[in-house]
Every structure is written in structure tokens, then in C-alpha cells.
Amino acid sequence: MDVLSVRDYRNNLATYFDKAAEGERVLIRRKNVIYALVSVGNEDVSLSAEQQRQLAEMSDSVRKSWKQVKQMESGELPVKSALDFINEL
Numbered sequence: 001m002d003v004l005s006v007r008d009y010r011n012n013l014a015t016y017f018d019k020a021a022e023g024e025r026v027l028i029r030r031k032n033v034i035y036a037l038v039s040v041g042n043e044d045v046s047l048s049a050e051q052q053r054q055l056a057e058m059s060d061s062v063r064k065s066w067k068q069v070k071q072m073e074s075g076e077l078p079v080k081s082a083l084d085f086i087n088e089l
Contacts, residue, residue: 004016004026005029025037065089069085
């Protein structure tokens with residue numbers, strides 16, 4: 001397995017992220033220390049209770065806004081600008 005320089009890694013980020021996504025371990029040397037770029041699945045990431053609550057609130061807000069957009073498209077609600085929606089968030 002080759003070890004990349006930081007410069008090579010930086011110049012070819014997309015390529016190395018694609019390799020990591022395919023399961024390949026990408027090794028990068030920085031100041032004589034070797035780091036590994038590996039893909040981490042969602043099951044490996046955990047959110048705190050507060051982060052879960054914030055995520056739920058944001059999801060609810062996006063769903064509400066999307067529902068309003070659909071209602072505007074059907075003529076059930078008056079049309080709003082995108083700025084009005086952003087201000088509601």
C-alpha cells in the first residue's frame with residue numbers, strides 16, 4: 001500500500017475519497033506521521049440527545065416548509081418568496 005504525501009492527497013482529493021468510499025485504506029504522510037483516510041458508515045456515528053433533538057427540529061421545519069411550497073403550488077396558500085421561508089427557519 002502506497003503512502004501519499006499531503007501535497008499529492010490535496011491535489012487529488014476526489015480520487016482518494018472515492019477510493020476510501022470503495023473500502024480502500026488511503027494512507028497519508030504528514031511530518032513523518034502516517035494517517036489513514038477510511039470511510040465511516042452512519043452506524044459508526046452517534047449523536048448526543050441534544051443533537052438528536054436539534055436534528056428532529058430541523059427536519060420538522062423542513063417538512064413544514066416543503067408542505068407550504070406544495071400548498072402554494074396548488075393555490076391553497078399565497079405564494080411566498082424564498083427569503084420569507086429562510087426567515088421562518
